[in-house]
Amino acid sequence: MATETNRLHFPRIRIGVPLLGLIWLAVTTLPFLFVVVTSLKTQEETFSAPVWALPSHFYFGNYWAVLHGPYLTYFGNSVFVVGLSVLLIVLLSAMAAYVFARLRFRLNKLLFGLVIAGMIVPLHATLVPIYLLTRNLGLYDTQFALIGPYVALSLPISIFILTEFMRQIPHELEEAAQLDGCGPFRIFWRIFFPLSTPGLATVAIYNGIALWNEFIFAYMLTSTPPHRTLPLAVWDFQGQYSSNIPAMLAVVTMTSLPLIAAYAFGQERLIKGMMAGSLKG
Structure with missing residues (x-):
């Protein structure tokens, strides 16, 4: 009986650990991706487009302005x-x-x-x-x-x-x-x-x-x-x-x-x- 119970628990553990890992990866990665994506938008597009929308074109002028400061x-x-x-x-x-x-x-x-x-x-x-x-x-x-x-x-x-x-x-x-x-x-x-x-x-x-x-x-x-x-x-x-x-x-x-x-x-x-x-x- 104990062996059958262990067999039922092992698949749950094998599925649960990768799932938790993926959730943690999303929690830690998405904010940084948001920062990078927004930094490639123009200032006008930041206020006119949805927050998580990809930029219409990659605008590197922000990085150019930063480096020239x-x-x-x-x-x-x-x-x-x-x-x-x-x-x-x-x-x-x-x-x-x-x-x-x-x-x-x-x-x-x-x-x-x-x-x-x-x-x-x-x-x-x-x-x-x-x-x-x-x-x-x-x-x-x-x-x-x-x-x-x-x-x-x-x-x-x-x-x-x-x-x-x-x-x-x-x-x-x-x-x-x-x-x-x-x-x-x-x-x-x-x-x-x-x-x-x-x-x-x-x-x-x-x-x-x-x-x-x-x-x-x-x-x-x-x-x-x-x-x-x-x-x-x-x-x-x-x-x-x-x-x-x-x-x-x-x-x-x-x-x-x-x-x-x-x-x-x-x-x-x-x-x-x-x-x-x-x-x-």
Whole structure:
């Protein structure tokens, strides 16, 4: 009887999983397709034709207008700010995580708790203090005005992820290194940092995506196009009484492409790194 029941359930599972996958694919893909299709319409066609209607002809003038504006400047600023911020986040969070995960001292748990408490601080509660501090340091309206807040606000979650990851690394590797005369600094760089590659990749990808799309600090701490980042590029096509919606969606499409390309080329490497880390741990 149980065998017959299992046979009835197996086909349902085999049909249900692909069906759920197709539904999820539609949910995640259709919004992006809508953005791309609308970006290829003229502004007049956007208001006169149905929302999901295909354009009568592919109009690439929106992308031409975007590229002939300050878009490339915004793109370069985003690459610089996000790249440097992610590099600092990975290095600082890895070193802090190693201290909390493997070094024993009296205030370990207390300090770790204070760092993790930073995860519950509301973002908007920090806007005024960060703005005043940036003004006083003379960094307002520069790329460096964004790096400090980006790194500081990303460290708590990054340290939490890497601390839990480093706790899973076998103690035998650390003990063998100590027998060879390695100190904490060399143990970190020779053993823990290389073995933490999957965790480091997770932290880098998570923060890279979040900072690439960050808007509020970029809007508050920069005021001129030479220092703005990509999330503010849409403002160039928004007037007081009207907005060029196709051009704005062209900006959104071009801003999303680097993230999609990075994931497409890096997903296999990331999965292999995660599998290797689980086998080593």
